[in-house]
Amino acid sequence: MKKDTVIEALGSFENEFDAxxxxxxxxxxxxxxxxxxxxxxxxxxxxxxxxxxxLTKWNQ
Incomplete structure (x- = not known):
């Protein structure tokens, strides 16, 4: 995972959030x-x- 992805995810939260x-x-x-x-x-x-x-598995 790229650092930018983590930063973007972090930015989607409010100032206080549940880790x-x-x-x-x-x-x-x-x-x-x-x-x-x-x-x-x-x-x-x-x-x-x-x-x-x-279907084969569940029709046995």
């Missing part, structure tokens, strides 16, 4: 960034394949 909420927001941002990187690098699952796997 736990900042940590939760930073963790959320980090997970979104990881997901976007996965998409960019082709590490994704085809919707139809996931749907078929789900």
């Amino acid at each position: 736990e909420k900042l940590i939760q927001k930073l963790l959320f941002i980090e997970e979104v960034e990881k997901g976007l990187k996965d998409v960019k690098e082709g590490r994704v699952h085809n919707y139809d394949d996931v749907k078929e796997k789900f």
